[in-house]
Amino acid sequence: MMMKKFAVFLLLFLITGCSKAAVTGDVVKESIPSEVGKEMEVYFCPLDNCTTSLVRAVNMSKKSLHCALFDIDLQELIGVLAEKSNLLDVKLVVDNENYGKITGPGVRKDTSSQFSHNKFCVVDGSVVTTGSFNPTYNGAYKNNNNLLVIYSKYLAKNYEDEFIEIWRGDFGKGDKVKYPVMYINNHEVENYFCPDDKCSSEIIDEISKAEQSVYFMTFSFTDEGIADALLFNDKIDIKGLFEKTGASGQYSQYKRLKDFGIDVRVDSNPKFMHHKVFIIDNMTVITGSMNPTGSGDHSNDENILIIHDKSIAKKYVDEFERLY
Numbered sequence: 001m002m003m004k005k006f007a008v009f010l011l012l013f014l015i016t017g018c019s020k021a022a023v024t025g026d027v028v029k030e031s032i033p034s035e036v037g038k039e040m041e042v043y044f045c046p047l048d049n050c051t052t053s054l055v056r057a058v059n060m061s062k063k064s065l066h067c068a069l070f071d072i073d074l075q076e077l078i079g080v081l082a083e084k085s086n087l088l089d090v091k092l093v094v095d096n097e098n099y100g101k102i103t104g105p106g107v108r109k110d111t112s113s114q115f116s117h118n119k120f121c122v123v124d125g126s127v128v129t130t131g132s133f134n135p136t137y138n139g140a141y142k143n144n145n146n147l148l149v150i151y152s153k154y155l156a157k158n159y160e161d162e163f164i165e166i167w168r169g170d171f172g173k174g175d176k177v178k179y180p181v182m183y184i185n186n187h188e189v190e191n192y193f194c195p196d197d198k199c200s201s202e203i204i205d206e207i208s209k210a211e212q213s214v215y216f217m218t219f220s221f222t223d224e225g226i227a228d229a230l231l232f233n234d235k236i237d238i239k240g241l242f243e244k245t246g247a248s249g250q251y252s253q254y255k256r257l258k259d260f261g262i263d264v265r266v267d268s269n270p271k272f273m274h275h276k277v278f279i280i281d282n283m284t285v286i287t288g289s290m291n292p293t294g295s296g297d298h299s300n301d302e303n304i305l306i307i308h309d310k311s312i313a314k315k316y317v318d319e320f321e322r323l324y
Contacts, residue, residue: 033154034183041149042312044319050133050147051076051140057129057149058121064089066163067121068301070289071098071134078102093166112171114299119289122159127151130159130303131287132219132274142271144217144323146287146316148305150189154179158191162303171301190306194290199304200297203278203286204229206306210280213237215320217275220246220291227253231260240264241324243273267323277316284308285316 043053055076058065065084072078072094084090085106092107095116099109110116120130133145158177165174174196181190192199200223207214207229213236221227221242230238240257244266247254257264267273276296278286288304290296307313 032181032183033179034186035152035154036185038151039185040151040307040309040312042315043147043149044315045133045139045143045145045147046141047319047322048147049140050145051135053147053149054121054129054133054135055080057127058084058123060127061088061090061123063124065121065123066091066160066167068093068116068118068163068166069121069135070095070115070117070119071136071139072102073137074135074140077135091163091167093163108167108169110166110171110301111169114172114295114301116166116171117289117296117300117302118162118166120159120163120303122156122163125156125160126153128155128159130289130305132276132289134274138271139274142269143274144267144269144272144319145274146277146319148287150184152182152184152189154182155184155189155191158193159303162193162301166301172299187307187309187312189308192304192306194296194300194302194304195298198297199290199302200225200292202304202306203292206280206284206286207278208233210236212281213239213279214281215239215279215317215324217241217273217277217320217323218246218292219243219272219274219276220249220293220296221253222249222251223292223294223297224253226292227257230257230262234260238262239320239324241273241275241320242266244268245272265324269323273323275319277320279313279316279320282313282317283310285313287316 043050090106096109128150131147133139133147192202242254247266276291285307290302290304
């Protein structure tokens with residue numbers, strides 16, 4: 001029996017070479033995926049034209065287009081979805097509060113009391129669009145948002161699995177993410193879905209590892225654990241920007257952080273500063289749909305990315321400094 005196990009191990013080693021696959025007993029753990037391809041795209045609304053960028057990405061679809069959106073009213077995107085629905089597999093999940101704006105056999109609504117708060121699309125199982133950007137007029141032209149277009153079949157698999165869960169009505173629950181860590185163009189990218197993957201714990205872990213700085217931009221920030229991580233790491237440069245309406249809320253961490261001497265401010269956009277972003281050591285960006293709140297972590301359907309890429313982080317630092 002031992003000889004058979006050794007033979008299996010040797011065969012796997014010869015096949016995989018020096019990959020990151022590991023063998024534990026009879027179970028082969030899948031190696032961390034690595035891909036080289038088109039570079040990640042990052043856009044900031046309304047500075048960039050997020051409508052054009054999103055429509056261009058979804059227009060690439062040849063086989064399937066699956067979107068989970070909290071809200072939608074951009075006619076350009078609605079038009080693409082309608083046109084593509086006659087040619088390929090198009091599905092859309094919208095939060096029940098915004099469902100009335102677009103209907104059809106390929107559209108389903110959230111059936112839970114929590115928000116279906118994602119803002120992502122999966123294009124042909126190989127491209128993901130995500131971020132804080134709701135494809136609405138205000139989201140594109142009034143509010144401060146970020147939109148990412150990422151070319152990765154492994155990341156797309158994660159988002160496709162999440163879409164399947166909510167398409168079948170499993171809101172606010174589901175399996176853990178298949179590929180929590182991957183390498184895209186040699187840069188580490190982590191991907192988690194809330195509440196399945198305990199997103200706040202991942203954010204706290206990254207903040208706790210900061211050695212130089214943490215800058216953040218948040219629409220709503222009430223999570224005490226994440227605020228604690230900032231306060232405990234007080235030997236680094238910490239700066240934060242709060243959406244003004246969120247900063248005045250009863251459970252907002254704005255006053256608490258300010259009282260402890262953290263350099264926090266409220267934004268000046270007459271509409272919304274809608275980002276949900278942490279930038280760590282000018283090297284790592286945490287972004288996605290999740291506000292650092294209890295609902296964002298425990299109840300809503302959300303997603304986050306942790307992108308370890310200096311060039312991407314620089315784009316977010318520029319946006320932070322522009323708004324700060």
